[in-house]
Each structure stands twice: as structure tokens, then as C-alpha cells.
Amino acid sequence: MSENRKQRKIQEKSKVSEDDIVLAEKWLVAFKNPNSKKNPQSATFIRQFYAPGFYEAYDIVATYAEKLKLDILWFKEKRICGYTYINNTYPQLESFCTYCNNKFNHVDPIPCTKVDCIAEFCSKGCMVDHYKIRHKF
Ligand SMILES: [Zn+2]
Ligand SMILES: [Zn+2]
Known part of the structure; x- marks a missing residue:
């Protein structure tokens, strides 16, 4: 009896300390743009973001969807998520343009054309300017 109680105490204790650590999980969200003139497949897109739990994740997703009418x-x-999702890297929910620092929500950020450069841009113009400065045309 007392042994059981001791055991339970230990379990409770380890549970509490686990809850204390707020770990931000990586989440994926799939949106559909109902106003897109593209075909239905390309109007659907996936983004990734960090949230510590379901409610925070829901909040982030709902705010974003409302803002962009998605x-x-x-x-x-x-x-x-399935294997194919886990092994894919998706754009962040909100991206910052490496060149002009603007926050943007394009369906697809424009990556730098230099293969080993991880910069992403809001427009082709920003990408070209970045390329000229960083990688020299
Ligand atoms: Zn830009
Ligand atoms: Zn670059």
C-alpha cells in the first residue's frame, strides 16, 4: 500500500516536470486559397511553423487564414504526419525577405538561384539585387 503510494508519487512528480518544459513542436498546415485562379491542386499549399501545443497552433493557423482569406x-x-511530409522541408508560415526584410506571405518564396545559398525573397527583383551584391553577376 505505502509502496504503491510511493510509486504514484514518483509518477506524478515526473509528469509535472515534463509539463514544465515547454517544447515548441514543429507543425504543418495545409491551406487552400479559394480565390486562386490556378487549378485546385496548385491552390493548395503547405507551411510549417512552431507552436508549443494544439491551442497555440490553432490560434496561429486561424489568424493566418483569416488575414489571407484562406x-x-x-x-x-x-x-x-506521414513519411513524405516528415522528410520534406516546407516554407515558414511567414517568411522574411533576405534582401529587403519585408515580411511576406507569398504562396512560394523565391529562392536564391545559387545552389548553396539559403536566402529567400519576396520578389525576383530582390533576388537579382541580392545576387549582384552577394554572389557577383
Ligand atoms: Zn524583398
Ligand atoms: Zn544568394
Whole structure:
């Protein structure tokens, strides 16, 4: 009896300390742009973001969808998504242009054409200017 109680105490204690650590999980969200003139497949896109829990994730997704007038198809912790999702890297929910520092929500950020450069841009103009300065045309 007392042994059981001791055991339970230990379990409770380890549970509490686990809750104390707020780990931000990586989440994936799939949106659909109902106003897109593209075909339905390309109007759907996936973004990734960090949130410590479901409610925070929901909040982030709902705010974003409202702001950009998008439909939420689904959102899930990345680690419980399928193999193909886990092994893919998706653009952040909100990207910053490496060149002009503007926040942008394009369907697809424009990557630098230099293969080993991870910079992303809001426009082709920013990409070209960055290329001239950083990689020399
Ligand atoms: Zn830019
Ligand atoms: Zn670059």
C-alpha cells in the first residue's frame, strides 16, 4: 500500500516536470486559397511553423487564414504526419525577405538561384539585387 503510494508519487512528480518544459513542436498546415485562379491542386499549399501545443497552433493557423482569406485543410504536428511530409522541408508560415526584410506571405518564396545559398525573397527583383551584391553577376 505505502509502496504503491510511493510509486504514484514518483509518477506524478515526473509528469509535472515534463509539463514544465515547454517544447515548441514543429507543425504543418495545409491551406487552400479559394480565390486562386490556378487549378485546385496548385491552390493548395503547405507551411510549417512552431507552436508549443494544439491551442497555440490553432490560434496561429486561424489568424493566418483569416488575414489571407484562406481555407484551412488540416494542421498537424509534423512528427505525426506521414513519411513524405516528415522528410520534406516546407516554407515558414511567414517568411522574411533576405534582401529587403519585408515580411511576406507569398504562396512560394523565391529562392536564391545559387545552389548553396539559403536566402529567400519576396520578389525576383530582390533576388537579382541580392545576387549582384552577394554572389557577383
Ligand atoms: Zn524583398
Ligand atoms: Zn544568394
